[in-house]
Amino acid sequence: MARILITSGPTRQYLDPVRYVTNASSGRMGAALATAALELGHEVVIVSGPVTVDYPAGATVIPVVTTDEMLQAAVETFKQCDGAIGAAAPCDYMPRQIQTQKISKTGKPLTIELVETADVVATLGQNKRGRDRGDQPLADDRSPRRQWVVGFALETEDQRFRAIVKLERKHCDLMVSNGPSAIDAADNEVELLDPDGNVIEAIAGDKEHVARRLLAQIQQRLISS
Template sequence: MARVLVAVTGGVAAIKAPRLLRLLRAEGHEVRVLATPRALEFVTPLSLAVAAGGEVATEEAWFRPDGRALHIELARWAEVVLVAPATAEAMAKAALGLADDLLSATLLAGARRVAWAPAMNEAMWLAPQTQEHAKRLEALGHALFGPAHGPLAAVGEGEGWGRMLEPEELVERLRAFLAPKDLLGLRLLVSAGPTREYLDPVRFLSNPSSGRMGYAVAEAARDRGAEVVLVSGPTSLPDPWGVEVVRVESALEMREALLERYGWAEAVVMAAAVADYRPAETLKDKEPKAEAEKLLRLVPNPDILKELGEGKGGRVLVGFAMETAEGLERAREKLRRKNLDLIVLNWVNREGVGFGSPENEVVLLLRDGRVLELPRMTKRRVADRILDWVREFWKA
């Protein structure tokens, strides 16, 4: 976690700043807030102070009675400055090295890492001057989070580029910005979610997998510098930014998508809950309901993970095992039989973890025989622990 200075400049999107501050604190960051005079026309100092858990740095407090300069203090304190919303004026001043207000002076006084969340009218964002300033800021090592395309604040402007990213996405982008890039150069293939095996156009066999675990692996790997392709079964999760997403439905479609990209990959994390069986026949039309008993004939789906293991070569291969009993013995056998480097054992019958939950409680079994039990934690943290071992095997 980091010390984050959130700098709020004058735009309608400033009304989202309190939520951003609360989310950053919930993430575990230590937060301070700076607000320009124009920002305080949209959001009150009290709302910012309550959300940040401390006083608001303003122009009035720039120079202390004891001679201390607030811009120097803030620049030294902050490990990262997030300007959200960021106006065209604020970006221009920073790009040109001006220092005539508290924010621009703080940035020029040695702020270590800076990220911008632009928010302005589309014409202002696309103006050559703004684009030039954005390029100059990126050349200085600053990051740009957005802007997004969507409804613009001014009456009658409709939709366009220039909308500030939502606070939830800004927190995610900041997490990626701060993450160590220890997987830079790794090509990672991840599978996630359930598969659907259709009986007819409206009925199918599936399982309760939400896809959260696989998506967490893909997002964590992206943040750590990997190039990621995510092959996803049907889920309600949005496509992660910065990740190539391939959407599939059936086990056969997932197999085809994974094998097509297997030659590209240096590591594979198979987090998908692939159906073991599919109907022997899929009807073209919806079958009407009948009172009589109906027998369903199933045929086995291909064992995708075993197939990947047989053609593994020098790749790193991670599998998952979902068990309710005798989990360790079955996971060890699966690790050996499918030629894996690591297998992640899930206990699906434990309350509060597994399918659909934001948390998980897993056991990692390594190819050298080691068994590592992880306490209950978020799936994102589990993803990072898995990727720590992917990195070790990949580097080796």
């Protein structure tokens, strides 16, 4: 049995007390992955942005709002986990300044400077145990096992190429490549990529089916190995 961190849903980056930048991530892929992991007998902790999806009762859910909150909760949770699946779509830009009062309309354009947020999956990948010790699990049973990280890449163009670049940059063990049609949809169509850039499996169907296939691959390649 493994203890698995799943990040899920969107995050929000507020401009003022009312308005924010976000995306339409629904948490459905995260919920389906959690269900599939529980079915295999694993323990699941979900760090989730604001969603209305129902997560499975067997999972522990830590709710967050911003990307920085997701990062903090994920890093803290990951310490006690064997691996992480980054199914969330954290907002990757945030306003440089947050207005404390609602911005009033003046009739004139409003210029907003956005800066990049920290990258949740990249931070987990950089800090995973055993990253620099090669691909073999540690021989000493008293040592914590090597941790693994599976990322998701959502791109509108050059999907596979960009997913491979992200896999490498974020130190992921596997990368799931999908497109914008995945967002807030019942179905998904993904390619699962290994660190050599090979397509291990192409999976299409409802998110429950996709999640079960992904977990079967993770089980075989990262948990049982």
